[in-house]
Amino acid sequence: MTQRYDYIVIGSGIAGLYAALLARRHGSVCVLTKGGIDECNTRYAQGGIAAAVGSDDDSALHLQDTIAAGAGLVDAEAARILVEAAADRIHDLVDFGVPFDSTDGEVQLGREAAHSRNRILHAGGDSTGAHIELSLGGLARMSRITIKEYVQVEELVVEHGRCTGVLAMDTRTSATERFDAAAVVLATGGCGQLFRVSTNPDVTTGDGIALAYRAGAEVEDMEFIQFHPTALRMPGVPIFLISEAVRGEGGVLRNAGGEGFMPRYSEQAELAPRDVVARSIVSEMAATGTDRVYLDVRHLDAGRIRARFPQIYRYCFGHGLDITREPVPVSPAAHYLMGGVRTNTWGETTVRGLYACGEVACTGVHGANRLASNSLLETVVFAKRVVQRSLAASGEAAPPTDGALELPAYGQEGAGAPDRPSLQDLMWDTVGIVRDGDGLRQATRQLAAWRAGLPLAHDRPSHELSNLLLVGRLMAEAALLREESRGAHFRTDFPEPRDGWRRRLVFRRAA
Numbered sequence: 001m002t003q004r005y006d007y008i009v010i011g012s013g014i015a016g017l018y019a020a021l022l023a024r025r026h027g028s029v030c031v032l033t034k035g036g037i038d039e040c041n042t043r044y045a046q047g048g049i050a051a052a053v054g055s056d057d058d059s060a061l062h063l064q065d066t067i068a069a070g071a072g073l074v075d076a077e078a079a080r081i082l083v084e085a086a087a088d089r090i091h092d093l094v095d096f097g098v099p100f101d102s103t104d105g106e107v108q109l110g111r112e113a114a115h116s117r118n119r120i121l122h123a124g125g126d127s128t129g130a131h132i133e134l135s136l137g138g139l140a141r142m143s144r145i146t147i148k149e150y151v152q153v154e155e156l157v158v159e160h161g162r163c164t165g166v167l168a169m170d171t172r173t174s175a176t177e178r179f180d181a182a183a184v185v186l187a188t189g190g191c192g193q194l195f196r197v198s199t200n201p202d203v204t205t206g207d208g209i210a211l212a213y214r215a216g217a218e219v220e221d222m223e224f225i226q227f228h229p230t231a232l233r234m235p236g237v238p239i240f241l242i243s244e245a246v247r248g249e250g251g252v253l254r255n256a257g258g259e260g261f262m263p264r265y266s267e268q269a270e271l272a273p274r275d276v277v278a279r280s281i282v283s284e285m286a287a288t289g290t291d292r293v294y295l296d297v298r299h300l301d302a303g304r305i306r307a308r309f310p311q312i313y314r315y316c317f318g319h320g321l322d323i324t325r326e327p328v329p330v331s332p333a334a335h336y337l338m339g340g341v342r343t344n345t346w347g348e349t350t351v352r353g354l355y356a357c358g359e360v361a362c363t364g365v366h367g368a369n370r371l372a373s374n375s376l377l378e379t380v381v382f383a384k385r386v387v388q389r390s391l392a393a394s395g396e397a398a399p400p401t402d403g404a405l406e407l408p409a410y411g412q413e414g415a416g417a418p419d420r421p422s423l424q425d426l427m428w429d430t431v432g433i434v435r436d437g438d439g440l441r442q443a444t445r446q447l448a449a450w451r452a453g454l455p456l457a458h459d460r461p462s463h464e465l466s467n468l469l470l471v472g473r474l475m476a477e478a479a480l481l482r483e484e485s486r487g488a489h490f491r492t493d494f495p496e497p498r499d500g501w502r503r504r505l506v507f508r509r510a511a
């Protein structure tokens with residue numbers, strides 16, 4: 001039996017919940033999410049959300065910083081929309097109950113790398129995402145929105161070129177049901193689970209990108225994955241982000257010999273763009289023969305550290321590390337996908353009736369490298385535009401790209417299907433922070449062979465593995481084609497940016 005709604009929203013992170021809360025004013029809404037409602041990247045966001053709301057700031061400066069971080073590939077119009085809508089979307093979040101931190105009625109504004117002003121709003125110190133998820137999730141549960149947890153979308157239904165619904169499986173019973181809607185909104189997040197070391201939770205398996213690609217939508221900028229410089233590295237302790245805001249407060253990175261090394265790599269030192277800091281750490285680890293460096297906050301006021309970063313302080317303390325007395329062992333981890341399902345500035349994909357917002361979407365605002373805390377902002381700015389557009393235009397689509405590429409066929413035999421850790425090892429070793437042509441070629445062939453040998457997916461893990469393999473292939477192929485280094489994409493065989501590469505790579509499945 002088919003269930004019908006005006007809107008199907010896939011995913012219950014900030015993008016999905018915010019879109020659903022707006023859409024419910026205009027029609028019936030069903031949110032499908034493959035885990036519990038708060039199993040998503042959003043819940044783990046620490047630093048906060050960027051908006052030029054300080055008295056010394058304005059959206060033009062925010063735009064300038066965003067464009068500079070994106071290393072020549074930012075879509076200027078999309079970025080302008082992003083920064084100009086920021087203050088209004090922050091007001092919406094406040095109206096939805098997000099308790100941003102303030103002092104004497106003035107919102108507190110933190111600093112993060114490559115921002116020229118303090119412009120990061122946060123909640124609960126370093127628990128911004130948890131507060132957002134709690135506020136929006138609570139409201140959604142109390143509203144007329146239908147929320148179906150533990151339901152994984154496994155296919156988008158496209159009829160006569162238009163997306164009319166989805167096929168989704170109840171992961172507890174394995175029963176598959178069809179859901180139809182006038183508007184299908186992908187809000188499925190990123191693909192950090194592609195890598196052995198990642199800040200992203202288990203659900204982050206690139207499903208939305210794989211679903212959209214299989215449905216004929218275009219995906220772009222897949223070579224640009226951001227590695228966060230500082231994830232906690234302690235033996236036996238699950239990976240945990242140590243927010244960039246810690247460096248924004250004055251934390252210093254030291255190598256195994258105790259040297260503060262960042263000034264050797266960049267004038268901006270600890271506040272250089274993320275890709276620069278991540279690569280500097282990799283280089284220091286290699287030079288000193290260790291698998292970690294240290295983030296030192298011992299010179300900062302201990303009370304201030306505990307108050308500003310209560311979650312980080314508690315997590316480390318719970319694992320026997322008092323960060324006010326000992327340096328924090330850290331190393332880089334896969335964190336955020338700049339690319340994704342290509343959309344126009346209204347969140348329309350190249351398939352009619354199919355919208356995308358949040359990390360799954362590629363609006364072009366981040367270019368080759370995302371400015372810290374611009375991603376939570378992007379989710380709400382473009383989720384709002386998706387809902388606006390769904391009212392104004394029924395099932396338009398973004399125009400297709402001339403010269404979109406197809407995945408090459410290598411005519412290989414299928415190899416036995418890998419498990420997730422083998423795939424993550426391959427991606428980390430060959431499509432990671434530092435890449436080269438030989439490694440990328442090896443990855444593309446191996447991924448193609450693994451995909452060819454994959455049995456039909458039948459449950460959540462096998463669907464996720466199949467999606468990861470497809471998304472990994474798109475990433476590796478794009479990284480192999482881009483014979484230059486730009487933003488988060490760094491190749492030792494082409495270590496500089498090249499003018500001819502000031503363009504984006506778009507993939508579309510052969511019809």
Ligand code: FAD
Binds near residue numbers: 012014038039049
């Ligand atoms: P998510 O929050 O990841 O939600 C995706 C949802 O889709 C989940 O509910 C998932 O279960 C569901 N889903 C996926 N596939 C399917 C399927 N097939 N069927 C049904 N449901 C599906 N950004 C900032 O701007 N500031 C920060 O301070 C910040 N800190 C971060 C800290 C950490 C540790 C991490 C991991 C990320 C951080 N980011 C930060 C990035 C930011 O949190 C994410 O980009 C953002 O939350 C993405 O929101 P989303 O709604 O698009 O996706």
Ligand code: SIN
Binds near residue numbers: 372
């Ligand atoms: C962090 O707090 O360092 C994460 C911020 C982000 O990813 O934007």
